[in-house]
């Protein structure tokens with residue numbers, strides 16, 4: 001799409017500035033604390049944030065890392081996944097879910113998603129399992145938890161690990177437990193636009209397994225437990241102390257922000273019900289509504305019209321995993337994952353962020369209706 005480089009829509013998909021104003025003093029104080037102490041790498045705030053986030057998720061350990069992508073990669077490494085192994089991933093997700101597997105030398109094995117919510121289809125997992133399969137990575141896409149009861153039952157029957165990709169699900173609840181505490185390992189991203197976002201990149205691994213926690217701590221810090229003693233080949237993938245301090249300040253607001261997202265999503269559900277061309281997927285009660293995604297037949301025209309009207313609608317995601325250039329070599333053919341392909345062609349994300357007002361939601365819905373009528377002026 002042609003856009004001026006600094007075009008800023010009237011209603012963006014995510015409005016980081018709206019949130020920044022409300023918490024600017026808390027953030028300034030948090031940053032000042034770190035600058036004062038100068039403990040920039042693995043400083044006190046990292047360990048405090050790790051224990052607070054672990055407690056929030058209801059899990060024994062949390063290890064801060066440099067990004068969500070690294071969290072997923074380190075989770076695979078901690079399970080000794082590597083060349084010759086296979087890991088099951090859903091066809092509809094952000095590329096990093098599968099890249100984490102590929103970077104270890106293992107092969108991502110793609111499984112189609114469910115028609116109703118684009119989450120990995122448990123009924124299609126079993127026939128993708130081989131003697132080389134080591135783990136399943138369900139993705140809690142758009143803030144909704146995958147069908148963890150079914151997935152964990154399959155995993156335990158076949159002795160596979162379960163790595164939750166919870167990058168879009170901070171605080172999501174499934175059967176009374178939080179995302180990140182449902183499988184063997186949980187992986188979070190603190191990319192700025194996520195429900196809990198840093199002021200830069202950041203990520204985190206949660207686990208109840210002591211062996212995994214210990215291994216991730218070593219791997220994120222150059223494979224080293226004691227300075228200059230490198231037990232194995234590791235990364236520099238530490239959560240920055242400044243980011244940890246910012247995340248601690250923001251974690252205190254996460255519940256109220258997720259509640260606001262629930263209200264906004266319910267408002268969209270209600271307002272869109274009357275529009276026959278719009279296919280909605282109302283969220284489950286535990287969803288944290290990272291994105292509000294609808295499906296439409298003439299998606300691309302509608303997207304263009306909304307963007308022209310200053311509404312930052314987006315697409316998550318325009319391609320299924322097997323359609324990515326990076327995965328041509330996996331050898332999947334077009335049509336291999338029809339449900340994910342259909343989602344990729346038809347999905348459209350409407351603006352959602354905690355500060356979005358009811359009037360702005362109504363404005364987006366009215367613009368969507370006008371776009372569906374083919375009326376570009378609205």
Ligand SMILES: *Cc1c(COP(=O)(O)O)cnc(C)c1O
Pocket residue numbers: 067068069070093094096097139165167168188189190191201202203
């Ligand atoms: C954002 C995201 C990631 C990657 O996180 P980064 O912090 O950007 O590396 C992985 N998986 C999913 C589902 C995501 O949404």
